[in-house]
Each structure stands twice: as C-alpha cells, then as structure tokens.
Amino acid sequence: MSHAAPTTATNARASIAQMRSLRSFALLLPLCVLPQDPVRTSFAVLAGFDWTAGMKLPDEVTKLDNQKVQIGGFMLREAPGSGPVTQFLLINDACGCTGTPKMNEIVFCAMPDGATTDIKNGVVQVTGTLYVGEQKEEDEVVAIYVMDVDSIQ
Amino acid sequence: MMPTAARALSALLFVACCAAQATTAEQDWTKHVDRACTSPRYGLRLAAAKKVGQGGEAAMPAVRAWEKQHGINTLPVALVEAIADHGGDGEGVLGTLQEWASNHDFYWRAQALRGLAIRAQDNEALRARFASLFLAHVEDPAWLMRTFARWVVEDPARDFDVTQAQGQVVRATETDPRARTKLATLRGDARELFSALGDARTFLGDPWGKRRASEAIATLKALLGTDGGYRIDAPSSRASLPEAAQAGSLVGIEADNAAALLRLADAIAERDSGGKPECARLADPPLAFLGGIEIQSCKHGDYFLHWTADGLVRGGPSPDCPISVQIAPGVFGSLLHSSTTVTVPVQSGVVVCDKMRIHLRADVEQAVAAPAALPDSAADWLKQLAAAIEVSGQQPLADALRLRLGQFVMPAKQAR
Numbered sequence: 001m002s003h004a005a006p007t008t009a010t011n012a013r014a015s016i017a018q019m020r021s022l023r024s025f026a027l028l029l030p031l032c033v034l035p036q037d038p039v040r041t042s043f044a045v046l047a048g049f050d051w052t053a054g055m056k057l058p059d060e061v062t063k064l065d066n067q068k069v070q071i072g073g074f075m076l077r078e079a080p081g082s083g084p085v086t087q088f089l090l091i092n093d094a095c096g097c098t099g100t101p102k103m104n105e106i107v108f109c110a111m112p113d114g115a116t117t118d119i120k121n122g123v124v125q126v127t128g129t130l131y132v133g134e135q136k137e138e139d140e141v142v143a144i145y146v147m148d149v150d151s152i153q
Numbered sequence: 154m155m156p157t158a159a160r161a162l163s164a165l166l167f168v169a170c171c172a173a174q175a176t177t178a179e180q181d182w183t184k185h186v187d188r189a190c191t192s193p194r195y196g197l198r199l200a201a202a203k204k205v206g207q208g209g210e211a212a213m214p215a216v217r218a219w220e221k222q223h224g225i226n227t228l229p230v231a232l233v234e235a236i237a238d239h240g241g242d243g244e245g246v247l248g249t250l251q252e253w254a255s256n257h258d259f260y261w262r263a264q265a266l267r268g269l270a271i272r273a274q275d276n277e278a279l280r281a282r283f284a285s286l287f288l289a290h291v292e293d294p295a296w297l298m299r300t301f302a303r304w305v306v307e308d309p310a311r312d313f314d315v316t317q318a319q320g321q322v323v324r325a326t327e328t329d330p331r332a333r334t335k336l337a338t339l340r341g342d343a344r345e346l347f348s349a350l351g352d353a354r355t356f357l358g359d360p361w362g363k364r365r366a367s368e369a370i371a372t373l374k375a376l377l378g379t380d381g382g383y384r385i386d387a388p389s390s391r392a393s394l395p396e397a398a399q400a401g402s403l404v405g406i407e408a409d410n411a412a413a414l415l416r417l418a419d420a421i422a423e424r425d426s427g428g429k430p431e432c433a434r435l436a437d438p439p440l441a442f443l444g445g446i447e448i449q450s451c452k453h454g455d456y457f458l459h460w461t462a463d464g465l466v467r468g469g470p471s472p473d474c475p476i477s478v479q480i481a482p483g484v485f486g487s488l489l490h491s492s493t494t495v496t497v498p499v500q501s502g503v504v505v506c507d508k509m510r511i512h513l514r515a516d517v518e519q520a521v522a523a524p525a526a527l528p529d530s531a532a533d534w535l536k537q538l539a540a541a542i543e544v545s546g547q548q549p550l551a552d553a554l555r556l557r558l559g560q561f562v563m564p565a566k567q568a569r
Contacts, residue, residue: 044384079193099230121500122510
C-alpha cells in the first residue's frame, strides 16, 4: 500500500483518506450484500514479527488487509494534548515507560468523517476496517496499520 | 607557487566554506531535533529521532540546546532511545546519557541508563567508569531503572567488583514479575522466560500478564530458534507443566498451549543440559474487584491498588499486588458510599509519562490524571482510603499510597 511521498503531512493525510475512501467504496457492494462479522485479532499477531522498513509483511497480517477487525488495546493521542480527537493511536501498552511502540505495535485509527472521540482510559475494543501496508510521508514510513473506526467499546 | 594573497584568499575561502558547512550541519540537526520533538505525526517524530540518534556526537549540541531551551521533559522517549541505541561512544553522548540517567526528575532516565548498560556490556572501562551510577540504582523504585542497573551489576558472566565500588551490598531478589522477565530477556535466561509463559493476569482490565508472556516468547524464539507452536492468544495452560506431563495426554488440546509448553521445555532442557523448566498458570484470583488505581511513574516507580465490594484491598509496587489487607466491611461500606460524591474527569492534566489511572467504582468510566492534576475530591477520598488501610494493619501500603498521591495532588492542595 506504499505510495508516492506527498510534500506535506496535510497532503499525505488527504491522500491516505482518499485512498481509503476508494478502497472502502470498492468494498461497499459486497458489504451491502454480506454483513461482515469482525475478525478478532490482537497485537500478538500484528506485532508478532520484527519489522524493518520495506520488508515483506507476514501473511498473518496481510490477510487482515481490508478486513473488518476488532482489536483490544489502549488509546493514545498522537501528540500530547487534551479534548476529543479525530484520530488516535491504538497500542498494546498503557505506559510508554517501557519504550517507544514500534511501527507494527501501533494501529493508527481514524474516526469517521465529522466524528470525534474522547481518549478512553483502560483497555478498549476498537472495531473497524483495517488497512495493512507501509504508508509513507516524506519518504518515511509513518504507519503500517491504519483503521477506519466503526466503534469503540 | 601560489601568490601569498591568493593563498590567503584560498585559506579564507576554505575556512568560510568549513564554517558554512558546520553551520548547515548544525542547522540540519536543529531541524531534525525540532521535528523529533514536535512533529504532529508519530512516524515522522520516530524517523527524525532515529536520524538524530545516528548523528551521535554531531547531533548532541542541537539536542542539548533543545533541552536547555524547552526543558528536559520535552525530550521524547523515542529520541532518548535513539541516542541510547545509535549514538555511539563519543564523550558528548556518554556524558549526556550519564547526566540524564542521574537526573531523578527526567522521565526517560531509565532509557538513558539502558544506553550506558548496553555500552558497558562489552566494555570493561565503561563498566568501571559508570559503576557507581549502576550501583546507585539497583534498588531504584522505578523497575526499569533497577532492571538496567542489575543487568550490569548482577551479570553472572562477569565479576562486577561490588566491594570495590560501594562496599558489600546485599540486594533483595527481584520480585516484580515485569522486571524479572525484562532482566531475563536481557540476560537470555530461558528458564526464567519460560516461567512467564503461563501468565494471564490482569489489573484494571490491563492484560499485563499476557504482555509479559509475549515478551518472553519473543526472546525464547530468538534463543531457541522455535516458539514450539506457542500462541499468546491461546487459552492458558490448564495445568502446571509437570501436571500436564504427568497426565500424559495432550491429544486433542492443541489449541491449548500445554503442548507448546512441553516442546519448549524439552528444547530448553536440551539446550541447558538440565532438567525441564517449570511453568505454572498464573491467573487472577477469583475475586470481583470493584475499583482501583494504578500509578505508573518513570520517576518514582509504580503503585497498584484495587479493592472488592466487601473491603478486601490488594496492592503494592507491582501489578500482581502482593500485599493484601481486609478493611472492616462497615468502614469500607462508608468509604464506598462517599465515593459516589467523587467526580473525576476522564482526563485531568496533560500526561507525558507519569500518570494515575483511576477507577473508583464499577459504574463510572476509568479516568486518568497527570501529575499535579488529580481533582481534590479524588485525592481526599484516596487519603481516607489510606487511613482505612493503615487502621486495618497495613501501614506500609498506606504510607506508599500517601507518598505517591503527593505527585498527583494539585499544587494548591499540597500547600494547604
């Protein structure tokens, strides 16, 4: 899912959103016909390998691309602050004290257009469509897992 | 021969060129440090931090300038880790890591100490140079600090001359399960790692036991070349390993990790030429906990406390909550009743590292408070709880709660 590096983060976000929209649209028809139960997955699967930029991702995770999944974890702001957010990181560890989450230990979650959420404390279950693959901005990998969020419990 | 004026001009141009290059390089590092600290995109912060770390000595002036201008706790953990991992052995890097590791108020001091511990593993001179620093932190309340200190000081493969550095020191055995596993990961201690594989314990819904098992199996896989088919998400082994082995029948329970545990035990026994290691299932006690608090502090160490409806309180510095106390049901009932008047916003203050997670009652959402941001009503209630714990005979647990509350109480409250 890598694509050309946009010049600004804003452009990158727009292009990611556009790409997701197109892919979501492509999935809409079968979704309309067949309701999809989320696949339960976990960070044990998503983070179960040593990631290096440019590597071929394991089949275990690529098979989750474009799938409706449910995953448990902790919500984290992408940057320190307060108040509701439109995007957040889902991580496996409540405290960054044990180190920086690696790229494959993070699901970058985007709320539906116009929706926001508070950062909830404790473990949450997030359901949505997962996109798997390196995403780049300014030649740097900025995400491997991106999710369009349907619900947070 | 080049005329003198031309040589002088040439020399001037050379100096100017070098100065310009130095300035450009300096500006670049400043830009990378700035991005590592402030980019709104996590991935870009991470990439910039790595670049700065790889810059080593050359990048350090920009890092220190940022620290001086914005304060040490604006440095992100990723930047400190990158310097620890990739910064090299230059004096600027070593001195900075030493200074950071020695700074009790720095959130990421453990990551800095880790950088020195990595360097000290194969370097006698650095081990000697930082001996007093490592020794000073083997009993640190922050478990990561003492883990990295112990990694160097208690390395069974090397003779760390404790007596020479600080006199005879008698240290307690590490009891925090997280620290034991981390230390085993650093040391490649397969038996200790194996013992973590049955851990399924939780605290306030946080599956810390599974996380511990996950760290253990990742290291075991690297050590043994196999994970034996162990799956972190599989149901935990239904019996301790010896029981499972004695039962002699693992057929039909492949979904369970018992079979994988047996394969791993065999692999470890073969590798070590010893007996089979043991792994017991570690699950939460069959108690319904109504609420609790969790303090995670890179500065002061962690603190956990949770309670049942009938006043059984368990807590301590590690998430297995090794200390228990029973508060008289009448006293605890009154406390619970008064908790209904306590309102805690979902987030109080801006959390960077240290934080308190609060779940006062089952019917309210979990909340989190940054240092010096805990609402007065919650602080008062927790002080009442500390008093009840003390009266019930667990003064150390009560004292620890009071002490740790101090970091989170609002400054105006502290002054009163």
